[in-house]
Amino acid sequence: MNISSLEGIRIIDLTRILSGPYCTMTLxxxxxxxxxxxAPSGDDTRNWGPPFVGTESSYFxxxxxxxxxxxxxxxxxxxxxxxxxxxxxxxxxVENFRPGTLQRLGIGYNILKETNPQIILSSISGxxxxxxxxxxxxxxxxxxxxxxxxxxxxxxxxxxxxxxFSIADIGTGMWAVIGILNAIVARTMTGxxxxxxxxxxxxxxxxxxxxxxxxxxxxxxxxxxxxxxxxIVPYQLFDSSDGYFxxxxxxxxxxxxxxxTLNESELIDHPKYAKNSDRVQNRKQLVGYLQTIFKSKTAxxxxxxxxxxxxxxxxxxxxxxxxxxxxxxxxEQLIEMEHPSAGKIKMTGIPIKLSDTPGSVKTxxxxxxxxxxxxxxKINNLNEDQIVNLEKxxxxxxxxxxxxxxx
Amino acid sequence: MLALDNVKVLDLSQIMAGPYCTMVLxxxxxxxxxxxxxxxxxxxxxxxxxxxxxSYCFxxxxxxxxxxxxxxxxxxxxxxxxxxxxxxxxxVENFRPGVTKKLGIDYDSMKRLNPGVIYSSISGxxxxxxxxxxxxxxxxAQGVSGLMSMTGEPDGRPAKxxxxxxxxxxxxxxxxxxxxxxxxxxxxxxxxxxDTSLVDAGLxxxxxxxxxxxxxxxxxxxxxTRHRRSAPYQAYRTKDGYITVGTFxxxxxxxxxxxxxxxxxxxxxxxxxxxxxxLTNVDILEREIEDxxxxxxxxxxxxxxxxxxxxxxxxxxYDQALSDPQILEREMVVEMEHPILGKINSLGIPTKLSxxxxxxxxxxxxxxxxxxxxxxxxGLTDEQINRLYEDKILFNEHPSKAKTN
Numbered sequence: 052m053n054i055s056s057l058e059g060i061r062i063i064d065l066t067r068i069l070s071g072p073y074c075t076m077t078l079x080x081x082x083x084x085x086x087x088x089x090a091p092s093g094d095d096t097r098n099w100g101p102p103f104v105g106t107e108s109s110y111f112x113x114x115x116x117x118x119x120x121x122x123x124x125x126x127x128x129x130x131x132x133x134x135x136x137x138x139x140x141x142x143x144x145v146e147n148f149r150p151g152t153l154q155r156l157g158i159g160y161n162i163l164k165e166t167n168p169q170i171i172l173s174s175i176s177g178x179x180x181x182x183x184x185x186x187x188x189x190x191x192x193x194x195x196x197x198x199x200x201x202x203x204x205x206x207x208x209x210x211x212x213x214x215x216f217s218i219a220d221i222g223t224g225m226w227a228v229i230g231i232l233n234a235i236v237a238r239t240m241t242g243x244x245x246x247x248x249x250x251x252x253x254x255x256x257x258x259x260x261x262x263x264x265x266x267x268x269x270x271x272x273x274x275x276x277x278x279x280x281x282x283i284v285p286y287q288l289f290d291s292s293d294g295y296f297x298x299x300x301x302x303x304x305x306x307x308x309x310x311x312t313l314n315e316s317e318l319i320d321h322p323k324y325a326k327n328s329d330r331v332q333n334r335k336q337l338v339g340y341l342q343t344i345f346k347s348k349t350a351x352x353x354x355x356x357x358x359x360x361x362x363x364x365x366x367x368x369x370x371x372x373x374x375x376x377x378x379x380x381x382x383e384q385l386i387e388m389e390h391p392s393a394g395k396i397k398m399t400g401i402p403i404k405l406s407d408t409p410g411s412v413k414t415x416x417x418x419x420x421x422x423x424x425x426x427x428x429k430i431n432n433l434n435e436d437q438i439v440n441l442e443k444x445x446x447x448x449x450x451x452x453x454x455x456x457x458x
Numbered sequence: 459m460l461a462l463d464n465v466k467v468l469d470l471s472q473i474m475a476g477p478y479c480t481m482v483l484x485x486x487x488x489x490x491x492x493x494x495x496x497x498x499x500x501x502x503x504x505x506x507x508x509x510x511x512x513s514y515c516f517x518x519x520x521x522x523x524x525x526x527x528x529x530x531x532x533x534x535x536x537x538x539x540x541x542x543x544x545x546x547x548x549x550v551e552n553f554r555p556g557v558t559k560k561l562g563i564d565y566d567s568m569k570r571l572n573p574g575v576i577y578s579s580i581s582g583x584x585x586x587x588x589x590x591x592x593x594x595x596x597x598x599a600q601g602v603s604g605l606m607s608m609t610g611e612p613d614g615r616p617a618k619x620x621x622x623x624x625x626x627x628x629x630x631x632x633x634x635x636x637x638x639x640x641x642x643x644x645x646x647x648x649x650x651x652x653d654t655s656l657v658d659a660g661l662x663x664x665x666x667x668x669x670x671x672x673x674x675x676x677x678x679x680x681x682x683t684r685h686r687r688s689a690p691y692q693a694y695r696t697k698d699g700y701i702t703v704g705t706f707x708x709x710x711x712x713x714x715x716x717x718x719x720x721x722x723x724x725x726x727x728x729x730x731x732x733x734x735x736x737l738t739n740v741d742i743l744e745r746e747i748e749d750x751x752x753x754x755x756x757x758x759x760x761x762x763x764x765x766x767x768x769x770x771x772x773x774x775x776y777d778q779a780l781s782d783p784q785i786l787e788r789e790m791v792v793e794m795e796h797p798i799l800g801k802i803n804s805l806g807i808p809t810k811l812s813x814x815x816x817x818x819x820x821x822x823x824x825x826x827x828x829x830x831x832x833x834x835x836x837g838l839t840d841e842q843i844n845r846l847y848e849d850k851i852l853f854n855e856h857p858s859k860a861k862t863n
């Protein structure tokens with residue numbers, strides 16, 4: 052019944068680790084056929100444990116669902132030929148090697164384009180395909196640091212910290228998705244493919260938005276604010292008698308309601324706190340005062356009180372709390388499925404709901420080479436003998452469980 | 459040629475999540491008509507710094523758009539909205555769930571007028587589930603989706619990610635869903651409804667941390683700048699700032715010891731014998747590395763890292779990041795002329811396409827800049843438009859500049 056918006060789109064996925072795999076997982080969730088091409092040693096993250104679940108690492112399992120795995124040694128000529136054969140019948144190639152690697156392997160954009168003029172190549176790298184740092188290695192922590200995010204995250208006057216998850220990798224994977232979808236739309240008009248170039252550092256810069264606006268407009272470097280907002284007070288994290296909660300008093304109407312709720316009506320028109328601009332100026336005094344009040348009850352009590360008053364607020368949850376939260380579960384942000392070696396595995400859900408072409412999770416992350424045989428037979432028209440010979444000479448590898456599982 | 463030439467977007471959203479989404483659609487060539495209330499318009503028009511009466515923050519994420527200031531609390535205003543909706547391909551809104559229904563401009567109403575319309579809603583907690591009616595701003599969503607509990611100094615207070623990351627995640631997630639839906643529309647002519655939430659979008663980005671939690675029950679906590687699986691892989695203090703280093707395999711670790719810190723003896727030190735040992739002793743390792751890094755400035759160490767082929771880079775402030783030669787060559791800072799602000803900078807496009815590159819064409823509009831223009835385009839007469847202005851249904855902040863652009 053459900054149709055997928057990317058039904059019929061075939062992706063050749065040369066990526067590993069996180070940024071590229073996140074991109075291709077998203078495309079797979081929306082119905083694209085993703086063929087993950089792995090070196091004989093497999094995606095590095097297959098070994099990034101503990102934790103391991105069955106034979107697989109949690110890292111690998113978290114970002115490779117709905118894909119097929121084929122193992123090809125691209126350093127061998129026969130391996131390259133197999134790949135180009137796959138590209139002939141594909142729509143998109145995604146890669147996250149360092150710039151120049153694809154050319155060195157003899158499968159640069161020009162060769163791919165000659166092989167298939169409709170092919171869309173999406174390249175993800177630390178610093179992009181051009182510019183003085185193009186050949187530098189770029190990892191998540193480096194991009195967060197160079198793109199200004201680390202500098203604005205953390206407590207005031209303390210060492211900078213990074214966002215606690217791999218935001219540069221994932222964000223860049225997302226920009227690649229957006230670029231690829233744009234190229235698919237354009238191809239319906241031009242009939243031609245193109246090259247999409249995304250980098251971790253560009254992604255970090257593109258998200259500075261308001262803070263860059265502050266900087267361009269005032270020339271001042273934004274500083275870390277801990278759990279607070281640079282332009283709005285009170286809009287921040289507070290400590291309670293048993294933990295933390297957030298409150299967001301975004302306008303003067305809410306400020307009045309907030310003061311009444313706390314039985315602090317005299318604050319409403321207090322010359323130091325009457326307007327948001329006053330409160331920003333006297334932030335320290337006000338926040339200190341509020342903090343002493345908030346120490347008198349638990350976080351849950353405060354959240355209940357402010358919710359009743361219609362003031363935006365919320366708890367600061369950890370994963371134990373999140374993945375048992377009734378709302379998170381109601382939104383299907385936790386999915387369970389059966390994996391051939393890992394048993395029942397859990398994964399994050401699909402973060403967007405479409406009424407007619409929703410995303411879906413159909414198959415678990417593949418074993419290394421699980422679909423080698425199936426793909427070579429179906430797409431490359433190879434027979435059993437040819438496949439056995441290729442495997443003997445180390446050009447390909449089939450999972451011992453292989454396509455019996457897939458079929 | 460732009461990929462979304464001839465695509466019309468009707469944009470009811472304000473502040474961040476929705477406007478970020480529609481900015482990228484407009485960069486792709488879509489004509490985005492931003493519907494704003496008046497006299498204040500989009501809430502972010504009040505955000506400082508204000509230059510010549512216009513907000514610089516607003517200008518950052520509203521380029522390429524047209525502004526129509528329209529009173530949606532009047533029947534005549536809703537009538538104009540319906541006319542605009544009939545000829546739109548995409549509608550984006552980020553009100554609290556239920557508001558569009560009250561206004562009579564929810565998906566079901568719009569679908570009756572325009573069956574092919576793609577209607578995208580962005581909210582704090584989504585259109586379903588027990589919390590759907592709660593107010594969900596970026597900071598609330600950062601707390602609820604776990605991002606704050608895993609950001610900050612070890613054992614310190616939770617910190618929020620320094621930019622409005624759940625807003626941006628929701629905007630970007632809505633954006634790719636809209637593009638997917640548009641591809642479906644090109645094939646079938648069908649529209650559909652899209653529901654994104656700040657909490658879902660943020661949670662979906664904690665992919666590895668969620669994986670580790672599902673695999674072993676590990677609850678991620680604050681970790682400063684450290685990696686949860688590799689060391690040394692974090693920021694270190696230097697004589698004049700901070701520098702990041704990313705050694706995630708033994709080959710890079712060896713190079714780091716030999717050529718960067720020149721401590722080959724560490725390779726024989728049991729404390730650092732393998733990745734697991736380095737993670738266990740990450741505090742000692744940090745102190746030892748910082749003792750060395752503190753002796754020279756950041757640039758010195760960057761050269762060392764580059765020569766050794768070990769990944770690393772500075773921890774930039776905004777002025778450093780935005781004047782970095784790589785950033786400039788990648789055109790991540792774009793200068794443009796704003797009719798009121800004057801010369802302004804805008805952030806560039808982070809996805810470069812060889813054939814249909816996204817483009818920055820026009821500065822952000824003043825409130826109601828295109829009120830007249832867009833209404834003329836959908837067939838209203840000058841007379842009708844003037845009456846709407848007189849009846850306070852329509853507004854233009856700078857009528858004297860009206861005919862320009």
